[in-house]
Amino acid sequence: MLELLGFADFQVDMSPEPEDGPIGWPGYGEAVRAAVARSGASESVRVGTARIGGVDAVVIAFEFKFLGGSLGRRTGDRIEYAFHRARELGVPVVSLVATGGSRMQQGMRALTQLQRVAREIALTRAAGIPQISVLLDPTTGGGWATLGAGADVVLAAPGAQVGFGGSRVRPADAPAEAYTAEAKLAWGQVDQIVAPSELPEALGRWLRLLSSPGAAAEPPAALGSADLPSSGWDAVQAARSASRPRAGAYLDAYFGWRAEIRGDRAGGVDEGVLCGFGWRGRAIAYAAQCGTATTPAGFRTAARLIRLADRLGIPVLTLIDTPGAANDAAAERDGAGPAIASLFEAVALAKVPITSLVIGEGGSGGALAFAAPGSTWITPDAYFSVTSPEAAAAILKLDPAQAPAIASQLRLRPQDLVELGVARAVVPRRP
Template identity: 70%
Template sequence: MRDSARAVIGAVCSGFTELPAPPEGGSATDGPIGWPGYDDARARAAERTGEPESVVCGVGQIGGTEAVVIAWEFGFLGGSVGRRTGDRIEAAFTRARELRAPVVSMIATGGSRMQEGMVALSQLQRIARQAALLRDAGLPQIAVVRDPTTGGGWATLGAGSDVTLALPGAQVGFAGSRVRPPGDASAYTAESQLASGHVDQIVPAAELGERLGRWLSLLTGADGRPAPPPAALGRVDLPEDGWTAVRAARAPARPRAESYLDAYFDWREDLGGDRCGGVDPGVRCGFGMRSGVAIAYAAQCGTATLPSGFRTAARLIRLADRLGIPVLTLVDTPGAANDPAAERSGAGAAIAEVFAAVAGARVPVTTLVIGEGGSGGALAFAHPERTWVTPDSYFSVTSPEAAASILKRPSEEVPVTANQLRLRPQDLVELGVARGIVGR
């Protein structure tokens, strides 16, 4: 049995105060298109659930953060969205802007209400408009997709939120179970949406209140100051020549992004993908808390960065910029993935997204090169004025091997080429590419 809207609210929220229902417009019998028996169906749904509509809206505290909560009551006509549902959601978003509060949507819906025809479907435009106004106000929006979340509920507040959490095993997808083509039903699950980069995290119901509280504190906890560069975790001696620098950056034992993130943040939460169907395990993006201040991060993990990794990083930087949260980027990649699959997935356009996101950011972006800095795939993550390097890193126009190949040099001249590229940490500072070398 599915939890009621009020049970879901009670599990995550304290001090909940329901918003007054907007005045009901229109008095046509059986709704706006005169659907036979619609009034009776609504009355039965209200009697069964104790709710006058398919959403419950109000204001409460989640983990110490005041938020506007919109919770769907699936027992009311399958949580379907009609005109009065749209009235309530619009009023909730309006109240969020008045309070300067985030919105948390707890969704469980089968989609638009058939008995209201196009009037019901057009509520999605109203909802999208309200979400856009909230974004323009610099306020965050979190969605929790419950079972099921299909149709317009998924295609607006579900997939369109800044952060999307899902309950395990939930049915999630644009097509509901009665209208989708026969085939692989596993594609319409929270787990599949996570693997495809459309959901950020799957959270057990018992942990939902705590995780929502963490996310809300992260998305509202910035102070606007630049993120300080992390301290070096690896070697502290500087390389004597370029090839030594390259070998140090490629050393298997060198600390990677995960170690830097763990050392830098008190705790953190990851975003899950690019919202375009892809997840790059070689890029970690999310928000972390450091000494009570929220900082966003986009970190390369030492592998060739996929188009989905660049798109996820661009998504993270744009979101942080809108919410006024400073960004930390960690550079560590031999370069962008350049195989046929990467090209077909739009490698160039994805890299361009990150360059544009960094260049256009109004919040400060701090960069630390912690390993390999290979070509444009690494440079896209780096801020042109606030980049630091570790002693066991290098940054180069391309790898020494690729440079030798381009210059038609034999392989034995790769070390000489590395020296000529002036890619050592101290070279980068002298050239003005980096502001400094971090120590421990």
């Protein structure tokens, strides 16, 4: 793998250790010598540089044959040095992780290396430097909880064992499938599963996307009808039409290629929210609603995307299309309010420019949370409203049959929103 990436080792001074390690574990020195002979490595990680997809990067590569890729004191030395060099050089960090966790024969001296690693991750994040992890088989314990899960983008090998609990310490009745890369993908903790043969290309694309700051994104052209609605109810019906173009079509037309991030890193995935980075002569981040009620996981994933793009200096495009935020019991349990608040905050604090386009239904606060104040456009077949006409009738205790008339009273048509100053303009249809 490292040879495919053009890897060149750093020369890191290795401080001497007592024969049986820092806590005098019987036979530790002999185990280390056997590990060196078996793996050909002098420690459980190698650190160095590589040029991947035209982008220079610092690489941290675990050697599982060396004591199960365990983290010991000298492992921490090497990882710390690698992150320090990445900040000096201003280049991304790629971690190829294969570890069983902390090195038992070093006791707490081994476990405290996780604090060192976590600090280096945080310092590098604060410096605005991208971090990508690749989860190999296995990635468990502290290696998963620091270098693995702590990266900006997390890739994983198919079928890799991934989990905080290793196979020998987890509950006996725990289902093995819960500790796989595929499960972590389904639960929004991994962004993409990549076959080993495809890894160099995938890393190159991600490094290019995450290392390309730029200016504000221009709003996409409209893909649907070019005709403005004559009434509010016409606007609502046009936005709800099954034939209207959805977010996927807009993203495909706007970008030459793109790569998605997945999930909120807290166990949730909203399939109705697409987030990632696309290439349009430069990198642009995107968060796009797909016409469904947005769940708490969707809001948290969008907030994660915006914060990451902001840290890396990459402009953001948001596409708004939702009847509103999910408001069922499950959404309340999963923190709908805090999740929406988190996205409002991410948008409000972002230093990078955010461009928003309403492409369908703009339903209430669930839509507004995706909108950039002062930088929102709208397509001719969309609307934006304080709530749906039907909900407005219910709230005001009016006959549901009054919904069409209420739609006009709400002034939710594209031209109304421009006149009200909510939208900057109605975007023209794509030639």
